[in-house]
Amino acid sequence: MNFIKRQFKNWTLFLILGLLTFIIGTVVAIMLMTGVSAPDALYGIFIMLWMIPVVLVTVIDRIFVWKLGNKVVNKIQFFILLFIAFLWMVRALANLAQGY
Numbered sequence: 001m002n003f004i005k006r007q008f009k010n011w012t013l014f015l016i017l018g019l020l021t022f023i024i025g026t027v028v029a030i031m032l033m034t035g036v037s038a039p040d041a042l043y044g045i046f047i048m049l050w051m052i053p054v055v056l057v058t059v060i061d062r063i064f065v066w067k068l069g070n071k072v073v074n075k076i077q078f079f080i081l082l083f084i085a086f087l088w089m090v091r092a093l094a095n096l097a098q099g100y
Contacts, residue, residue: 012065012073012074018058018061022054025048026051
């Protein structure tokens, strides 16, 4: 029990995003799967399948926090998100240059 308390004392960016994604995605998927439309049910199943990578990233995040500490992991995760934002900006500029 002490291990769980210690792990959730060290919050990280990916942990927060992962928990929010997991909670919101599960609620939306259950709502879609209990509906009457077959395409909505399939979309709910699709959302549940995309929860597998979210859980894997969250578990890997906890392992890295356990090994390296939350300050180092937060710094790395922040740089990953900045790199993704940079790639989105480059893609937006390329779309503007091509006229999309």
